Amino acid sequence: MDTLQFWLNDRRIEVTGVNGTTTLLRYLRDHLAATGTKEGCAEGDCGACTVALLEERPGETPTYRAVNSCLLFLPMLQGKRVYTVEGLRDRSRSPDDPEGYHPAQLAMVETRGSQCGYCTPGIVMSLFEATYRDDMGADWQVDDQLCGNLCRCTGYKPIREAGEKVAGLRPDDLFKATMEQYRARDAAVDITARDGLDGMQRYIQPTSFEALWQARAENPGAVLVAGGTDLGLRVTKFREHFPVVIGLEGLAELREIERSPMGWQIGAGVSLTRVMEVVGEELPALHKMLRWFGSRQVRSRATLGGNLVNASPIGDMPPVLAALGAEIELRGSNGTRHVDIEDFFTGYRKTCLEGDEIVAVVHIPNVPRNAFCASYKVSKRRELDISAVAAGMYVELDDAGVVRHIRLAYGGMSAVAASRARRTEAALLGHSWTRENIEAAMPMVDADFLPIADHRASARYRSTVARNLLLGFWLESHRRDRDAFDAHPVGTVRPGGVA
């Protein structure tokens, strides 16, 4: 079967003879003459290509998700419903009639939110998601909704006002009715088509583990893709040709989240937006890192498992998961095994995955009452940026205030994801949790890491920040409101007043 099908603005689209790594953006513009959706960067960093995808949420009503169409491969849409800016206006009405426009569109007109108009369709689609969200309670959520949409003209003030107008509006319209009734169809895909000048490409999307193992056995060189926010760049930026791609979109079992008395079990295929939504502020360190992870659009496609298996030394999830003491459940055709997150990363972009294993579940234990866990991220820009330095820190004290457990995991400081500052930890373990001891241990961070210099930061800056974050962690650990979410931070640390 070489045909894909999905629904675009409520119209069924059948796609035949197109290779699987064709992005939705290119398909919209090149094949469907749907040019309202713009290409601004082809890497998920500007949001001009934002579209809305309906998503099922087990136990809750389905919802729209704003996503970057530049990083969506067509098979990921199999059996799903997609909305673009063209689908929002009622075209049976005159273009001069405001009644024909969606509230997200009208809000942008009323607030003067468009100037050149090029980012506008993407912003409208992010606002479209916000219109139907049922969790828009706090003011920071409007910024969070829009942090993946760059605008170079307005300075954002009117766009934020438009967001405030429509967030959580949930009008009783056709879009809401469609949303509430939504059921995804079978996501199974197995298509083969010519990939431009590069030869043939097969794209398989199994819907069961058995089918996955079989596909992997038949295609040992196949590349795996989950949300596509990382692999997508290898297609759009580096123009790599993948002869066989196996997509994990169809594996519902990877998208389960469970809460047990011990902690959380999060399926590797759960999107980071969903993690934020379900786990939320119950794990403040995780929640904080997610707010500053990519953008809403990226998080709605990026998966927890994907951020682990790419084993990037500048990935944002590994340090905080390492601090939380997470355990990774791996599954392959030979069975299941569990590894500590620190044993999972074995080198630069290397993991301990063997054979046909995939990451299946991430187990995150509860943080005990006598412990404090925090996450930090320092980047050039707060939103939608890659870390210069990231850190996850965990300390557990005994009744005498002596350090019983400590985990200081850094990103951006070495070639391996979630590198532990072992010497620093050793210097603090078994000692009192005091400012003097912290300051004595800070130079040890330099013994732990020899960071690189690149276009994000110098080695010196990385080292200074890595040391200061430890001091910041100590300062924060003494705050009464240490687990409260800082929605409008000055810096990643909340140090408090006088030392």
Added chain:
Amino acid sequence: MKTVLGRGLPHESALRHVSGEARYVDDLPHAPGLLVGVVVGSTEPRGRITRRDRARALQVPGVHAVFFAEDIPGENNVGPVIHDEPLLAAWEVSCVGQAVAFVVADSYEAARKAAAAVEVEIEPLPALTDIHAGIAAESFIGATHVIERGEVDATLGEAPHRLSGTVDSGGQEHFYLETHAALAIPGEDRSIQVWSSTQHPSEVQTLVAAALGWGRSRVTVECPRMGGGFGGKETQAAQWACFAALGALRTGRPVKVWLDRDTDMSHTGRRHPFHSRYDVGFDDDGRILSLAADLYADGGWAADLSLAILDRGLFHMDNGYWLPNVRLRGFVVRTNRTSNTAFRGFGGPQGMVVIEHVVERVAHALGLDPLEVRRRNFYDEAPHDRTPYGQVVEDFRLHRICDELAERSDLAARRAEIEAFNASNDFRKRAIALTPVKFGISFTASFLNQAGALVLVYADGTVQLNHGGTEMGQGLYTKMLQVCSHALGAPLSDIVHQPTSTGKVPNTSATAASSGSDLNGQAVATACRLIVARMVPVAAELLGVSTEKLTLASENQGDIPTKDGKPAWAWAEGRSVTLAEVASAAYMRQIQLFAAGYYRTPDIGYDRSAGKGKPFHYFAYGASVSEVEVDGLTGEWRLRRVDIVHDAGDSLSTDIDRGQVEGAYVQGLGWLTWEELVFDDRGFLLTHSPSTYKIPAIGDIPREMQVHLLERAAQPGVIYGSKAVGEPPFMLAISAHTALSRACSAFGPGDFVPVAIPATNEALLDAVERAKALAKG
């Protein structure tokens, strides 16, 4: 009913923006047989081309043509002012990425594969890959520009206080959301139609015609709209249009050239980085007695607009301050980097940050209130009213603006709050700063200050509006519709704005230098008045009165009566006629219902060799107050609040102007803080996509941001008393940078600690550590 002039309207395309129906060049319907083009760039910053071979490239399936320099039928040059910029390098290359070949193919994929297969061998030559290497080698473009007044050396020597130093400012990528794009469709009888995302259709037309070896009349260039320009599409659009036209001519098929983001960022020009040196003498009150400064602009490998940009840098070295003795020298440095180009402010910001740094440093050195020092140095009555280049500063509005802003921003109370905060916080420091802006309005190449319009009234009273200005989001079309509606007395809904085309108005200037509405507005109003004058007798005849008895909707600020639900065009003695009625009657009477309007700015001129003249028609003013908080552990920071009072004259369109002020401030803030261009040792840009080059995002913008347009601010001699607004507010962001420097200083004993431009987190942490080191002595 009232005139729409001065009203706060949405952008004229707002409904089309939000519905995705607004079309940009790359959105135009695919023409049958469309081909696309890709450029092959140099891999060396400088070198001699020793071999070029396209044989392998031509083998790639889907390739139609591969061009080298010798395949260009006309002139191989796209230098806009100085003809030093070959479209395709023939024997030498001067920067990484400089075009050596151009490939036309069925698809971008085929074109890219073929581009990779074009064999170009380059023998490397020594290169100057940054501005400091260029200064050391005295590698300059054009003559040094000197502006001098008074006895600089003597007064420097005698001044009670003297300081010297350097200021460097970084470049900036425009990051218009729409990358460069051009589409060329060959016509018959040696003609071609080009759609280009350009601020300067006439220059695209000129250069396409030159490349093809044709007269300009055979080339029609149209710009539907741009997805942002900011100066980046003033000269830099031409090359892509030339490539598309060459491809279309050779293949006989439509050819599109659209740049992906990485190519756009790395291969087209950006804001000029400046290196400046100053020597200032001042008295005990902080009054500047003497200033000598040298400004060096990194022009890159070709002249482009660099000389004019440098000039504007020098013209803004005074900002709002009277400099009794002054010597300013400017140099454009030729380096082996991408040729830098226009960017909002056009050198003005790079000059202004130097004088603001100097004033701040003077105040700190004397322990005086920096705002008071600024006020003491402001322009004032004669003889304190002449700029270094001799222009009289008329109607200086900064005293008034600063008074109003200090009150609106509650400046005094907040200063006290900040002091209290800083006293009780070791790891965080706050600061607030007020800085002014005075910005000269006009193209400093005086002949460019001209514009044309073509207004067509149809016999049913509906109107088509054409003028030479382009729409890039700044709201020019909206303003011109308002001007046309007001001048013609036509309802806005009956006027259709046409895309800018060289076929409608010839020999236009770029939509640049903030001049779009000043120049085109006058031209539109002139055209409208001509038509009105012809229709008045017809209206009088229809109403049976003499023309003196008529009241017209045209240029009427009062109430306009309606007739059958339509606004009246003319009325007398209780009866009225609509525009439709008058137009129809005029047609029947063989009256011409269309007119061209033309405008040139009077009484300006500048002698560059003498460094004297009146380059500007007038000055725009504004001031801002920014409050920041800096984290001493990481150098991260937050803008807490911004207050702005800006002088847009009597605004033509208040919401458009407010949007320009807010957007310009934030864009200026990006230049001064987050936006860092990082280059490799070949002078090639490493930060060539938004993953590594960070323009402001929504969370960077404070929730408290108040923009107030100065009231009762009519500017004589400008269209309906308005003022240009595109560039001046960009420099309002300097107050944030000044506040950042003060916040960093607050980590130490309070001595002035300069902060780099851009003030990245890393630069701020560096400043914090320097401040702390001062405390330790």
